[in-house]
Amino acid sequence: MKYCISCQDLYDEDDAGTCKECYEEANETEEELKREIDELKAKVAFLKFWSPTPSARSHPASFSDVVLVASEDASAGAPVPVPAHKAVLVSRSPVFRAMLENEMEESLSGTIKIGDVSYDALRAFVNYLYTAEVCLDEDMACHLLILAEKYQVQHLKDYCEKFLVSKLNWDNSVMSYTFGHQHNAKHITDAALTLITDNMDKLTTREEYVELVEKDPRLVVEIYEAYLSKQVNTAAQKDSSLKT
Amino acid sequence: MKYCISCQDLYDEDDAGTCKECYEEANETEEELKREIDELKAKVAFLKFWSPTPSARSHPASFSDVVLVASEDASAGAPVPVPAHKAVLVSRSPVFRAMLENEMEESLSGTIKIGDVSYDALRAFVNYLYTAEVCLDEDMACHLLILAEKYQVQHLKDYCEKFLVSKLNWDNSVMSYTFGHQHNAKHITDAALTLITDNMDKLTTREEYVELVEKDPRLVVEIYEAYLSKQVNTAAQKDSSLKT
Known part of the structure; x- marks a missing residue:
């Protein structure tokens, strides 16, 4: 009978796992991985934008130069525009890039119409482009996956797919x-x-x-x-x- | 004498590390941590901007709405401006936020003069605000630490400090x-x-x-x-x- 260094319990010789050296090495590896995670989390926090979508935390001056409009909301009066930045849209989506860099109608008018989408889904979509964060339920995950597919935002599509597979x-x-x-x-x-x-x-x-x-x-x-x-x-x- | 599951070597009973259960648990933890690292790396890649500073990769249309100018370069002819976005500067630095949101001279003119800095250091600084990446030597780390301190970019300051401590x-x-x-x-x-x-x-x-x-x-x-x-x-x- 031996004591396990990790759980402090006695174990039979047959249930032996590692030698002491490997145990210590594994411990060090774990520490290193955790340090790397902390560093990456800090990087994510740094790179995240405050989102320009309306919220209590949002800033009055967002220097927004484009708005997105959910066309589905048109029936319920004037649609609420979601403010954004061309530079952000262009950097996150090749479809927005083509649209805005080629001075198409959207670039000149400063308004991008998004079809077949609710205001809430559009807002969540734009917010994700700024923060890589979203609170999903199954319905929202489907809507965002469709948007991510349409605008080629692979990171969001992967995220929604993973969520839907889990459900x-x-x-x-x-x-x-x-x-x-x-x-x-x-x-x-x-x-x-x-x-x-x-x-x-x-x-x-x-x-x-x-x-x-x-x-x-x-x-x-x-x-x-x-x-x-x-x-x-x-x-x-x-x-x-x-x-x- | 027992075989270590991890390194496959024989070890004396006195050098026993863990039981099998703890070994397997540690293995799973390591896998999980590695998965988390992969996810965070993907998030960083998604949130990173292509930088608007001049380079072969840069885009013709960057929708830049402000330029930064290194005042130190004034002696060597007209200084080369570094293009940027107000939205990015404001989101990374409380000093830029105060400067640009309060419609001070810099906001109105669209030009921010940065004193006591070379063009190379300024370019690296702006690039870091977009990508959280920089290639440091001791000299550059000192310059960037000073800029990070002045414009309260804590993430960059931490990074430079860590680098300089290592040197x-x-x-x-x-x-x-x-x-x-x-x-x-x-x-x-x-x-x-x-x-x-x-x-x-x-x-x-x-x-x-x-x-x-x-x-x-x-x-x-x-x-x-x-x-x-x-x-x-x-x-x-x-x-x-x-x-x-």
């Missing part, structure tokens, strides 16, 4: 699969496909399945193809394990 | 001590003071010492006070270790 379950799997396909979100598509093909016996009774067959049968074919290739793989594995 | 040696210790004092760089002052008081026997023969007595005797007094309190502490420690 994946049987109930939203077909919807997520379709959504992932529509917006080139491969992580979501793949994760949803795995979940669906693991539960094929329950699939055909679902309402969303019937709808998908109606609306986009090619996507249903892909599900069956994935299921088939999974079955073939499993069979091959069983086969080879029987032989050995 | 500290007996030859530059008195100079560093004086420099740290002049620019409120406490880490440099303290580290230099420790180095000096560890080598008091060699101090008084140094040229810089004689100069400092002449120019700023109060700083010399502080050295002696630190030396004295170190001696008292060492004596007290020896005393208590003799008693026990």
